[in-house]
Amino acid sequence: MKYQLFAAILKAPRRLVIEEVSKPRCPPGGLLLETQICSICSTDVKMLYYGQRDLVYPRILGHEVTGVVVENRSHDTTFKIGARVQVAPGLSCGECAPCRRGADNHCDHIGIIGFNHDGGFADFLAIPPQSVRSGAVNIIPDGLDFEKAALTEPLACCLNGQELSGVSDGDTVLIFGAGPIGCLHAMLARVMGATQVLIAERLQSRIKMAGPTKADRMIDVSDGADAAIKEVVKEETEGRGVDVILLACPEATVAYPLLELLAPRGRICLFSGLPPENALIRLNANLIHYRDISIVGAYGCTTAQNSAALKLIASDKVEVDWLITKRVSLDQIHEGMEHAAQREGLKAVVTEF
Ligand SMILES: [Zn+2]
Numbered sequence: 101m102k103y104q105l106f107a108a109i110l111k112a113p114r115r116l117v118i119e120e121v122s123k124p125r126c127p128p129g130g131l132l133l134e135t136q137i138c139s140i141c142s143t144d145v146k147m148l149y150y151g152q153r154d155l156v157y158p159r160i161l162g163h164e165v166t167g168v169v170v171e172n173r174s175h176d177t178t179f180k181i182g183a184r185v186q187v188a189p190g191l192s193c194g195e196c197a198p199c200r201r202g203a204d205n206h207c208d209h210i211g212i213i214g215f216n217h218d219g220g221f222a223d224f225l226a227i228p229p230q231s232v233r234s235g236a237v238n239i240i241p242d243g244l245d246f247e248k249a250a251l252t253e254p255l256a257c258c259l260n261g262q263e264l265s266g267v268s269d270g271d272t273v274l275i276f277g278a279g280p281i282g283c284l285h286a287m288l289a290r291v292m293g294a295t296q297v298l299i300a301e302r303l304q305s306r307i308k309m310a311g312p313t314k315a316d317r318m319i320d321v322s323d324g325a326d327a328a329i330k331e332v333v334k335e336e337t338e339g340r341g342v343d344v345i346l347l348a349c350p351e352a353t354v355a356y357p358l359l360e361l362l363a364p365r366g367r368i369c370l371f372s373g374l375p376p377e378n379a380l381i382r383l384n385a386n387l388i389h390y391r392d393i394s395i396v397g398a399y400g401c402t403t404a405q406n407s408a409a410l411k412l413i414a415s416d417k418v419e420v421d422w423l424i425t426k427r428v429s430l431d432q433i434h435e436g437m438e439h440a441a442q443r444e445g446l447k448a449v450v451t452e453f
């Protein structure tokens with residue numbers, strides 16, 4: 101048993117400090133976890149440098165979290181002491197209109213672990229009763245390790261984006277960005293039935309690392325994106341255009357040239373948030389009109405999508421282990437954040453607390 105407990109607390113933009121904390125109480129109806137693996141998300145990096153819409157300071161960050169149950173004050177006997185669990189970060193009520201429609205990521209009373217509730221960059225994590233009630237706490241299947249299970253939430257967010265943009269049998273999918281999210285999208289698109297997966301990326305290092313996605317084509321857009329992408333899309337689709345474009349990097353915007361890459365009934369998914377100064381865009385409405393184009397957004401994931409993503413990882417339908425390119429202890433979290441911010445590798449995870 102450790103006598104000193106620590107957490108990574110974001111106090112203000114750029115002020116992430118490791119501080120001694122007291123052990124959180126297990127909330128009535130909730131669970132207390134001893135954190136095992138918590139992975140670093142590009143949203144954590146964004147919060148560190150710029151803040152984020154749902155973030156409330158001061159905050160223990162970390163929403164891609166796995167742990168072991170050390171206390172259970174709920175009536176749910178599934179969660180025995182010692183159970184290995186993965187937690188979807190959304191706290192939803194289960195009763196409001198969005199929850200009843202299955203869109204619990206838009207719950208009227210939404211809370212998010214690691215955003216406005218304390219998260220997993222700490223020795224212990226208190227899981228509120230809503231998480232237990234809504235099915236946000238998942239038992240990790242035997243044989244699946246904590247590291248892979250910790251990548252459930254980002255995969256679930258990709259699933260949300262692909263369900264909303266209707267990725268399905270026979271689709272050609274073009275993904276912008278070969279970061280961890282772009283790579284997850286590429287592997288998931290196959291599971292959803294896509295027959296052709298193309299990835300556009302400007303960093304050579306990431307083009308090299310993305311090999312295991314088994315994308316049909318990596319499009320190097322290091323200099324002057326438009327021409328190269330247009331050429332490749334034309335070639336790969338016999339001039340028809342792609343069915344779905346997934347924007348998985350904050351540089352790509354949906355504006356004019358992208359619409360031209362789509363086949364009739366094509367869909368664009370705005371998966372990455374954009375810096376506010378780039379968020380206003382101009383669109384050619386006639387391209388959207390004449391070609392039955394749909395543009396969808398995607399933010400977060402539902403608890404059901406989280407559970408589905410965990411199953412996809414457990415069954416090896418989506419292989420995630422190769423995405424982890426850095427492992428740090430909690431007191432080295434700044435190195436992990438840097439690794440993600442510099443895009444030198446893919447995913448960094450905190451493995452020791
Ligand atoms: Zn995340």
Ligand SMILES: [Zn+2]
Pocket residue numbers: 192193194195196197198199204206207208209
């Ligand atoms: Zn609700």
